[in-house]
Amino acid sequence: PSPSPASFPIVPPTPPPSPPPAAAMPVYRIRGVDVDFPYDAYDCQITYMDRVLQSLQQGNNALLESPTGTGKTLCLLCSALAWRRTFGEFLRGGGGGGGGGGSQPSGSQQSGASATQSSSYPVIIYASRTHSQLRQVIKELKATSYRPKMAVLGSREQMCIHEEVSKLRGKAQNNGCHYLCKKRLCRHNNIVTDYMKNNTELGSEPFDIEDLVNIGRTKGPCPYYISRELSKSVDILFAPYNYLIDPGNRRSLTGISWNNAVLIFDEAHNLESICADAASFDLLTSNLTSCITEAQECIQLCSFKRSIENSAEKQFDPENYAILKALLMALEKKIGELVIDSKELGYTKPGSYIYEFLSELNITSETSKKLIETIDSASLLLEEGNSGETKAGVKAKSTVSRLETIRDMLDIIFKGGGQNHAKYYSYTLAYFIGNCVLLQPDSNILFPVSCE
Numbered sequence: 001p002s003p004s005p006a007s008f009p010i011v012p013p014t015p016p017p018s019p020p021p022a023a024a025m026p027v028y029r030i031r032g033v034d035v036d037f038p039y040d041a042y043d044c045q046i047t048y049m050d051r052v053l054q055s056l057q058q059g060n061n062a063l064l065e066s067p068t069g070t071g072k073t074l075c076l077l078c079s080a081l082a083w084r085r086t087f088g089e090f091l092r093g094g095g096g097g098g099g100g101g102g103s104q105p106s107g108s109q110q111s112g113a114s115a116t117q118s119s120s121y122p123v124i125i126y127a128s129r130t131h132s133q134l135r136q137v138i139k140e141l142k143a144t145s146y147r148p149k150m151a152v153l154g155s156r157e158q159m160c161i162h163e164e165v166s167k168l169r170g171k172a173q174n175n176g177c178h179y180l181c182k183k184r185l186c187r188h189n190n191i192v193t194d195y196m197k198n199n200t201e202l203g204s205e206p207f208d209i210e211d212l213v214n215i216g217r218t219k220g221p222c223p224y225y226i227s228r229e230l231s232k233s234v235d236i237l238f239a240p241y242n243y244l245i246d247p248g249n250r251r252s253l254t255g256i257s258w259n260n261a262v263l264i265f266d267e268a269h270n271l272e273s274i275c276a277d278a279a280s281f282d283l284l285t286s287n288l289t290s291c292i293t294e295a296q297e298c299i300q301l302c303s304f305k306r307s308i309e310n311s312a313e314k315q316f317d318p319e320n321y322a323i324l325k326a327l328l329m330a331l332e333k334k335i336g337e338l339v340i341d342s343k344e345l346g347y348t349k350p351g352s353y354i355y356e357f358l359s360e361l362n363i364t365s366e367t368s369k370k371l372i373e374t375i376d377s378a379s380l381l382l383e384e385g386n387s388g389e390t391k392a393g394v395k396a397k398s399t400v401s402r403l404e405t406i407r408d409m410l411d412i413i414f415k416g417g418g419q420n421h422a423k424y425y426s427y428t429l430a431y432f433i434g435n436c437v438l439l440q441p442d443s444n445i446l447f448p449v450s451c452e
Helices: 043-058 072-085 131-142 170-182 192-198 209-219 223-230 247-251 271-278 285-309 318-337 353-359 365-385 403-413 420-424
Strands: 027-030 033-036 123-128 150-152 236-240 261-265 281-284 347-350 387-390 393-396 425-431 435-441
Touching: 027 043, 033 043, 033 072, 043 072, 072 123, 072 131, 072 236, 072 261, 123 131, 131 150, 131 236, 150 223, 170 365, 192 223, 209 223, 281 285, 281 403, 285 318, 285 365, 285 403, 318 365, 353 403, 353 425, 365 403, 420 425
Parallel strands: 123 236, 123 261, 150 236
Antiparallel strands: 027 033, 281 435, 347 425, 387 393, 425 435
C-alpha cells in the first residue's frame, strides 16, 4: 500500500544565504569608529577598512589594493559611511550604521557645524569605470545597514525618455536636450521641480539608473535631471570616472563642495590614461574644415535672424562669425604649411610651442576669451537653426557643433590663464589621412590632476 502523505515530513527548501538583519550585524571598532559590516569580517578586511579610515581621518590620499574576492567594495562603503556618520545623521533615511561615537571632526569641519547639513557635512563621491560596475556597488550598498541620502549620475543616452532626443547620440543629443529645455518644450524636464518637491524621500533608499528611468516612464519627470537635482544634496554620489576627470562634466555638477568631498576611485586600473585623455586634444584638418563650414552657416543664420527680427543684438552680429571663420581659415593654412619630415615620427615640439604657434594668429590668453564667447553663441545659434517645429513641439535633428572642439582646445591650452602647465605636454603634428595637431601629456612625465 502507498504510504500516506503524513508519513513523509515536509522539509522546506533551504533559502539562499542573506546578510543578517541590521540589528544583528557585527560591529567593529576601528580607529575609534563603529563600523557595521554585513558579515564576519576577515583579518584582511579589517586591515583594509583601517587604512581607509586612516586616510579619511588624516585627510590623506591612499592607494589601496587587495586580492580579487576579498570584498574591497563592501569595505570601502562600510568604512567610508561609518566615518561620515561620525559628523551627524545622514541627510535623510538615517537608519543604522556607523553610530554616533567614534572619531571627532577636525577643527575646520567643526566650525561649519552650524551651517546646513548639505554644506557642512562631507560628501562621498564614489566613482568607477562603468555603469555596470556602479550597479554592482549599489547592490552591495543594499546589503548593508547604511541608508545615506544618495544619487547616481548617468548620461542622457542612458536616461533620456524624450521621444525625439532619446534617438540621438553624443553631442547631438546634448544639444537637442539643451535647446528643448531652454525653450521649455520638454514636458519631462518641465515637471522635475514639482516632482522633487512632492517626493522628498527619493534617494533615502538605494536605487539605480534603471529605477530612475522607470520613474520617468511611469510618472513623467526626466530621469537625467532628477539625478542632477538629487546630486546637489547627498551623503554619497555614485558616478563614472569621466564625471570627475573631464572638466566639462565636472563643471556641470553644481552644489558639490569639492573642498569638503571624499573621492573614491574603485577599479582604478586605467585612471592614468583617462586623465591623459581628458587633458589632451587632437585637431584633425577634416574637423577644422567642418568648423569653417559651421562658422559660415552662423554668418547666414545670424543675418537671417537679424532680418526677420529687426534686431541689432550684439550676440548675433554676423561680423563676429566672419572674424571667427577668417581665423579658422588662417589656422588651417598655417597647419598645412608645417613640414613633416617623417610620416612615422611626425613633427614634435615641447608643449610651450603651441603658444608661439597660436600667437602668430593673434590667439592669446586674452583674445581666447572673446573667441570662446563667440563659439558659445555660435553653438546656441546652430542649435536653434537646426531645430524645426512640428505639431508635436520641436524635433531635434542629429547635428553636432564641431566648433565646440575648438572651444575645448582653447580651454586646455589657456587653462587658468597661464602657461605653467605647458611643461607637462608635448605638441605633435602627425600625418594620418591629413595633418593632425595633437597636444597631449608627455608620456615621460607623471603630472598632477586637480579637481579645482
